[in-house]
Amino acid sequence: MRATIRDVAKAAGVSAATVSRALNRPDLVDPETLERVRKAMEEMSYQPSAIARGLSARRSDTLGLIVPGITDFFFNELYKGIDRASQQHGMKVLLYDSEHSRERAFEGFSILSGYQVSGIIFTSKLVTEDYDPILQRLNVPVVLTLTQSVAKTPLTAFRIDEVRAMFDVVAYLVSRGHRQIAMIAGKLWDDRTGELRLEGYREGLRHFGIEYCDARVEFGQYRFDDGYQAMQRLLERIHDVPFTAVCTASDEMALGAIRCLNDHGYRVPDDISVMGFDDLPIARMVTPRLTTVAQPFLEIGEEAVKWLIRAASQPPSPSEIGDYLLPHRLVERESVRSIC
Amino acid sequence: MRATIRDVAKAAGVSAATVSRALNRPDLVDPETLERVRKAMEEMSYQPSAIARGLSARRSDTLGLIVPGITDFFFNELYKGIDRASQQHGMKVLLYDSEHSRERAFEGFSILSGYQVSGIIFTSKLVTEDYDPILQRLNVPVVLTLTQSVAKTPLTAFRIDEVRAMFDVVAYLVSRGHRQIAMIAGKLWDDRTGELRLEGYREGLRHFGIEYCDARVEFGQYRFDDGYQAMQRLLERIHDVPFTAVCTASDEMALGAIRCLNDHGYRVPDDISVMGFDDLPIARMVTPRLTTVAQPFLEIGEEAVKWLIRAASQPPSPSEIGDYLLPHRLVERESVRSIC
DNA sequence: GTCAACAATGAAAGCGTTGACATCGCGAGA
DNA sequence: TCTCGCGATGTCAACGCTTTCATTGTTGAC
Structure with a gap:
């Protein structure tokens, strides 16, 4: 059986409370005692029970x-x-x-x-x-x-700021000469992010005097296959509503979109440009490396x-x-x- | 403050022990009582404390x-x-x-x-x-x-069975006509897997009567950049020790290797074939899709x-x-x- | 009718900590 | 010398549960 605080206390010749204090408020216990307690803990390889502590404290x-x-x-x-x-x-x-x-x-x-x-x-x-x-x-x-x-x-x-982020994407694309910009947006029943990013896209277009067009927008649930399928739908009407760039709501969908593009004989970015969203580690591992917006996940x-x-x-x-x-x-x- | 087992007990007109039993051994309590207790728990939105339970039990x-x-x-x-x-x-x-x-x-x-x-x-x-x-x-x-x-x-x-898995990789490559097979193996100071897979590689070569050659093996720590660099080293001597296929110890390294190959003007698989290991979700998302060995992670x-x-x-x-x-x-x- | 067996429940002792409070020396100020 | 204050430590009651043991009625076999 594991050593308890009382075992340590006995071994160190003090009370359980003192051991507890040695652990949590070492400033309250005499240096000499502290040392003794520490040694006892060491010897018995005492590990305080997080459970008991949780209950008590x-x-x-x-x-x-x-x-x-x-x-x-x-x-x-x-x-x-x-x-x-x-x-x-x-x-x-x-x-x-x-x-x-x-x-x-x-x-x-x-x-x-x-x-x-x-x-x-x-x-x-x-x-x-x-x-x-x-x-x-x-x-x-x-x-x-x-x-x-x-x-x-x-x-x-x-x-x-989702809206702003997508706005920036559009701005970037425009700065690279794109005007016909499609979007693969995110849609999940309990997700607001998708709408926000779509809003950013619309704001971006408006800001640069580009007309918004429903037919250039498709939706997906952020995963690879969704991106693939959304792109497929976009491709079906590319001759009516052409586009030179596609922005997506996730890197994974961007990957799916690229895959779909490749499967249909389009080269990325030569024929069509694709933007991701998230900047996951994979974004830099694929060919072509994904241009994307980095979310500060760590922070x-x-x-x-x-x-x-x-x-x-x-x-x-x-x-x-x-x-x-x-x-x-x-x-x-x-x-x-x-x-x- | 959250409701405790005693609160529920009081509300249901029973003892705490009975509530506890209702929770853990419902068969031991009278159906009628059980019902009362359940209702009380429901009403007070009682959530047993996992901590207390852990300590006690x-x-x-x-x-x-x-x-x-x-x-x-x-x-x-x-x-x-x-x-x-x-x-x-x-x-x-x-x-x-x-x-x-x-x-x-x-x-x-x-x-x-x-x-x-x-x-x-x-x-x-x-x-x-x-x-x-x-x-x-x-x-x-x-x-x-x-x-x-x-x-x-x-x-x-x-x-x-790591050895067997890598053996299978070699066998597969050989069945596709490859005889000059390089390897990007895994190496970590506290990892045995890398050695095992390397062993499988050697066994595979031996089995098919292909001479093993140190110069065709490079090592990496399983990550993308390691794969990239290992491939770079392999490429430096490709004219002395040519290879038509590379097997790797991880999908991530395979990705790095492919990237490196691309950067040096090689096409995968047209010029050089690459095999991954793991079958991570990304393996099917990249271009070209990775041929790899699937580990049964879920199982x-x-x-x-x-x-x-x-x-x-x-x-x-x-x-x-x-x-x-x-x-x-x-x-x-x-x-x-x-x-x- | 008596008693054992049993199902349903309650009482109470922990589980290993913490923290409020009490106690004990001891040195300093009066 | 007495007391106050304070640092160092001990005591003990929680914390919210589980579990053993004891206590009820009931029931069925003899």
């Missing part, structure tokens, strides 16, 4: 992370930021995959709170009013990443954790709750060509 | 997962299998990223055991004798995935969890501990060409 040094799907390509990047920041604060991360289901997401909140997490990071799915009841009775801080909330409960979110993850930790120590004032927009960056690579 | 319905790096591309696939199986058994997963550091891996074991996990899945890194002390004093079952152990402590592992994850859960309920007999080899599969796509 009503905190678990654990953060909960709810993601819609582990296999979403952006997950790794976001997680890296979260993990890094958590570690710096001595916290662990409990992962919960909602599998793109709203019910499972709800469940995620209660399960995680059952684990006494100090905070919950919710990712990617739009938070709507039906989350309110759960959110309301939750007694841990929640922060959103890569998404936002339209629920009543005030929630803070870390994300990029978003880190900021989310920091906010949560701050919120756990002192409840944030209403003014601190809200949307924090982090800067995106357009990464120029090879999938877009200049046409003059 | 000395189990936490949590599995620990130690991975060398979140951003390793195979992680998502493996995790999917683990998560799926865990969920079926009502378990959560606590993730620990050892960041490719042996010390952090050690730490991972004790931290996770501090969380009273019911089992630990250790991934990808070779387990050597220096793990023995930690392993020995750990009181939870451990299972290895995508790696194996050379430590004294008997450990079970789920993986593929490996699932089997590992099942084994752990079995081990937690009853200690496995020595005969059940050992290496379980799951079948790999060669996936034919477009990166290898037949030469006649």
Whole structure:
């Protein structure tokens, strides 16, 4: 059986409380005693029970992370930021995959709170009013990443300015001589991001005096196959509504689109330019390397954790709750060509 | 404040013990009482504290997962299998990223055991004798995935037959008319996989009467850039030691190799064929689609969890501990060409 | 009619920590 | 010399659950 705090206490000739203090508030214990306790812990290879600590202190040094799907390509990047920041604060991360289901997401909140997490990071799915009841009775801080909330409960979110980002994409494309720009937008029933990016696209067109045309827009659910199929639909009417460039709502869809283009004998970027969105690691590994907009996943993850930790120590004032927009960056690579 | 088991008990007019039983052994409580308790739980939106339960019952319905790096591309696939199986058994997963550091891996074991996990899945890194002390004093079952152990402590592992897999690659290449086959092998200080795959390569050559040649082998640490650089070195001496095909130890390196080939004016597969290893999701997204060997990540994850859960309920007999080899599969796509 | 067996429940003792409070010396100020 | 203050430590009651053991009624066999 594992050594408990009392075993250590006995071995060091002190009380359990002192051992506990040696662990958590070493400044409160006599250096000499501290040394003895430390040695005892060492010898018995004592490992405090995080569970017991969690119960007693009503905190678990654990953060909960709810993601819609582990296999979403952006997950790794976001997680890296979260993990890094958590570690710096001595916290662990409990992962919960909602599998793109709203019910499972709800469940995620209660399960995680059952684990006494100090905070919950919710990712990617739009938070709507039906989350309110759960959110309301939750007694841990929640922060959103890569998404936002339209629920009543005030929630803070870390994300990029989606509209602006897509506007920038259009601006970039225009600067490279493109005027006929198609879009493969994102659409998911519980996702707002797609609409926002589409809005940015429309704003971009408008700004440069290009007429918007429904036939140049197709939708997909962010994955490779969606990109492929959307491009196929676009291609079917390319003679009626021609385009020289396509911007997409995700790198993965961009890959699908490129694949489709290749399959139909088009070269990227020679015949048609393609832009990604996200700047996942793969973006630089494929041929042609993807020109895309980089989301600051790492920073978003880190900021989310920091906010949560701050919120756990002192409840944030209403003014601190809200949307924090982090800067995106357009990464120029090879999938877009200049046409003059 | 959250409702506790006692609150529910009071509301339902029973004792806490009965509520606990209603939760864990419903067969032991009168159907009528059960109903009352259930309603009370519902009304108070009671969520049992996993922490308290863990402390009391000395189990936490949590599995620990130690991975060398979140951003390793195979992680998502493996995790999917683990998560799926865990969920079926009502378990959560606590993730620990050892960041490719042996010390952090050690730490991972004790931290996770501090969380009273019911089992630990250790991934990808070779387990050597220096793990023995930690392993020995750990009181939870451990299972290895995508790696194996050379430590004294008997450990079970789920993986593929690496040697055989690479042998199959060579056999496939030979069947497509290739005789001059280079290899970009994997090398990491705490990894055995690389050697095993190299061995399979050599065995394959031998079997088909092809002379092995050191100059046709380069090493990399499995990532994209490693593949790129290794290929560059191979290319430097291609006139002395020509090759028509390259097999690699990871899809990511294959991608890097292809990129390098492209950058030097070679076409894949027209000029040179490239084989990947792993069959990650990206393998089918790139152009050319990667011919590769598929590791059964999902199954490996699932089997590992099942084994752990079995081990937690009853200690496995020595005969059940050992290496379980799951079948790999060669996936034919477009990166290898037949030469006649 | 008696008693054993059994199903349904309650009482209470932990599980391994923490944290509020009490205690004990000891040196300093009066 | 007495007391106050303070640093160092101990005591003990939680924390929210599970689990053992004891206590009820009931039921059925003799």
